[in-house]
Amino acid sequence: MQSKKTIMSIYQKHGKIPHKRHIVFRQPNGELYHEELFGTEGFSSTSSLVYHLNPPTMVKEIGKAHLARPEVGIDENLKALSFMGYDVEPSDDYLESRKVFFFNDDMQIGMACPTTSMEHYFFKNADSDEMLFIHKGSGRCKTMYGTVDFEYGDYVIIPRGVVYKLEFDTADNKILFIESHSPIRTPKRYRNEFGQLLEHSPFCERDFKLPYNFETHNERGDFKIMIKKRGMMYPYTYDTHPFDLVGWDGYVYPYAFSIFNFEPITGRIHMPPPIHQQFEGRNFVICSFVPRLYDYHPDAIPAPYHHSNIDAEEILYYVDGDFMSRNNIKAGQFTLHPAGVPHGPHPGAIERSIGKKETKELAVMIDPFNPLKITKEALKYEVKDYYKSWMSKPELAK
Numbered sequence: 001m002q003s004k005k006t007i008m009s010i011y012q013k014h015g016k017i018p019h020k021r022h023i024v025f026r027q028p029n030g031e032l033y034h035e036e037l038f039g040t041e042g043f044s045s046t047s048s049l050v051y052h053l054n055p056p057t058m059v060k061e062i063g064k065a066h067l068a069r070p071e072v073g074i075d076e077n078l079k080a081l082s083f084m085g086y087d088v089e090p091s092d093d094y095l096e097s098r099k100v101f102f103f104n105d106d107m108q109i110g111m112a113c114p115t116t117s118m119e120h121y122f123f124k125n126a127d128s129d130e131m132l133f134i135h136k137g138s139g140r141c142k143t144m145y146g147t148v149d150f151e152y153g154d155y156v157i158i159p160r161g162v163v164y165k166l167e168f169d170t171a172d173n174k175i176l177f178i179e180s181h182s183p184i185r186t187p188k189r190y191r192n193e194f195g196q197l198l199e200h201s202p203f204c205e206r207d208f209k210l211p212y213n214f215e216t217h218n219e220r221g222d223f224k225i226m227i228k229k230r231g232m233m234y235p236y237t238y239d240t241h242p243f244d245l246v247g248w249d250g251y252v253y254p255y256a257f258s259i260f261n262f263e264p265i266t267g268r269i270h271m272p273p274p275i276h277q278q279f280e281g282r283n284f285v286i287c288s289f290v291p292r293l294y295d296y297h298p299d300a301i302p303a304p305y306h307h308s309n310i311d312a313e314e315i316l317y318y319v320d321g322d323f324m325s326r327n328n329i330k331a332g333q334f335t336l337h338p339a340g341v342p343h344g345p346h347p348g349a350i351e352r353s354i355g356k357k358e359t360k361e362l363a364v365m366i367d368p369f370n371p372l373k374i375t376k377e378a379l380k381y382e383v384k385d386y387y388k389s390w391m392s393k394p395e396l397a398k
Helices: 349-353 386-391
Strands: 012-015 034-039 047-052 059-062 072-074 081-084 098-103 107-112 122-125 129-136 139-143 146-150 154-158 163-168 174-180 220-229 232-240 245-250 255-258 277-281 284-289 314-320 333-337 362-368 373-375
Touching: 081 386, 139 154, 146 154, 146 255, 154 277
Parallel strands: 122 220
Antiparallel strands: 012 245, 034 047, 047 245, 059 232, 072 373, 081 333, 098 107, 098 373, 107 174, 122 163, 129 154, 129 174, 139 146, 139 163, 154 255, 220 232, 277 284, 284 362, 314 333, 314 362
């Protein structure tokens, strides 16, 4: 039986570790290294063993916590909506730049537009795995496991509880982020019982950007870590640098994956959305729409058919190219098609797709299986009357 707990099958080992788990492992001065088991879902899921120079428990001060929960703008929604994510005001501070647009009990989805690197603090999301989709900008995600580089088109996956710091090469950064209250995994149907990606998977282990440049920071001082837990933000000050590892091994660590390494699955007639699936979590999936050849049946209609979202919300985040099923869509725009009512191509899209050979579209689709609440922040960027856009005159020419 295939394991439901498998997340990634790529074992990693960096630095110095003892030859057995949970045994004496001493520093050159005779003191013990401090072993920490880092895992999620109790002791039943994947984990890593990390070895610190100092105990990871040396807290000097805890500041006043503040609320970090989004404010509800629309609690119950049955209307197609659209929002301009690129209109979010940039902010110097990374955490302040993160604006939640949608949320439910499983996840939060939003936009971040930071302009500077995280110079004065680290961040730990103790509530959620994070997915950062880099729409614009480049840089590095620094963690105790090493460095993960990122650039345009990268998904950066940061497991919950991982302390990280983002360094940007650029001032104009646009990031779609997802906070998942469950582990973000690759689809089960693409993995065998050992967790290895199968031959029919649209990506493989070679495509992942794994941590590199492992460094040990033997530093004492005042190291501020902002910790998010249960919708609150806690400022912790530690006595030692959080990246004081001498070694680690295991299966839990941050990594990145480029949307450009997703190999699309195509067919003679229109294929259903699950062929685009990239990741999954509890009660949601994430899909990558990438440049691909269209359906090659002589009478194929490349545009998607109308479909009813009875059990799932559908969010599309538009990245680049000409998205053939929508009219007047811009980069950084969100569309939300709620569960319970049908939606489909915009007027003229079906007809103008006939005979086309390929698409250059690039988009991220998020399908939550529980209804989403829309935040007050999102409503600042709403495209008014989007739900009426199917009433417009068909655009047959492009």
